[in-house]
Amino acid sequence: MDILKHDKRPLYLKIKEHIENLIDQEIYEAGDKLPSETAFARELDVSRASLREALRVLEKEGKIIKSQGVGTFVSKPIPRFKRGIEELFSVTDTIKNEGFTPGTRGLEIKKTKIDKHLALKMNINEDDQILKLQRIRTADEKPVVFCIDFLNTNLFPINIDDDFSHSLFDLLENKYDLKIKYAVAEIIPVTAKGKLMEKLNVKKHSPILLLEQMHYDEQERLFLYSKNYFRSDQFQFKVLRSR
Structure with missing residues (x-):
């Protein structure tokens, strides 16, 4: 996406923030399955390596859940x-x-x-x-x-x-x-x-x-x-x- 290319931060951080915005806007809701890495990378027009790093950070923060052989899902928000x-x-x-x-x-x-x-x-x-x-x-x-x-x-x-x-x-x-x-x-x-x-x-x-x-x-x-x-x-x- 052009909006990602104009941002000077590391690409994976920009991808991470973009995915967070998609979740905040409820384009992807709690429990929803995210697209496959290949499809998601194509949709965002980024490399799979950068997308994978963004997803790794999101998983570490508890915002997504990866299930081996099943897919990646949006986790339920943590109560404030x-x-x-x-x-x-x-x-x-x-x-x-x-x-x-x-x-x-x-x-x-x-x-x-x-x-x-x-x-x-x-x-x-x-x-x-x-x-x-x-x-x-x-x-x-x-x-x-x-x-x-x-x-x-x-x-x-x-x-x-x-x-x-x-x-x-x-x-x-x-x-x-x-x-x-x-x-x-x-x-x-x-x-x-x-x-x-x-x-x-x-x-x-x-x-x-x-x-x-x-x-x-x-x-x-x-x-x-x-x-x-x-x-x-x-x-x-x-x-x-x-x-």
């Missing part, structure tokens, strides 16, 4: 964020701790009624309104989590005009002096459809990790029910199990 599920963390802090800049998109705030099941859990009447908060959390402007939060505003006079673009935990603890004690969490594997495809910018049926949580304060009151949809190619949760 790895957290122990036993830790009660904010999405904002998780993103910051990995060196990325957290952000918020598509913020929606409204007062709403909730279903009978959730009203019972939160110890409120079905006719009472709570605050529903929806937003997309980003890392370096890339969408990584879609958050839906239900706040029991009967417990604290939260202002609908508050700044919800940052950590919700920080807002509740620092402005409203709410003492967060623990959360009961459930991890549910789901696949992206409709709204999730749009919010997280993923393809249909992409694997998503739903972290459904009920948060309690020091007085054992359920003040927050949340549903956070994490891109599984960006987040990985682990649990410490002891005996």
Whole structure:
């Protein structure tokens, strides 16, 4: 390719970067088989030796997998964020701790009624309104989590005009002096459809990790029910199990 020839870096590095771009653009997706070395070298208009060196580096970095006698495949992306599920963390802090800049998109705030099941859990009447908060959390402007939060505003006079673009935990603890004690969490594997495809910018049926949580304060009151949809190619949760 002409674009490779005008770049002054070693050819194998240019080929490597070009293949990475093809993967980033989802021209080749996780699990896809790459063309044979002969066909790929012809497609890129490069020597097989240079292509082979580029593939060697990509394999070393874990971006492709070679299977003897079968072919070369695009590997699944390594999650950028790895957290122990036993830790009660904010999405904002998780993103910051990995060196990325957290952000918020598509913020929606409204007062709403909730279903009978959730009203019972939160110890409120079905006719009472709570605050529903929806937003997309980003890392370096890339969408990584879609958050839906239900706040029991009967417990604290939260202002609908508050700044919800940052950590919700920080807002509740620092402005409203709410003492967060623990959360009961459930991890549910789901696949992206409709709204999730749009919010997280993923393809249909992409694997998503739903972290459904009920948060309690020091007085054992359920003040927050949340549903956070994490891109599984960006987040990985682990649990410490002891005996």
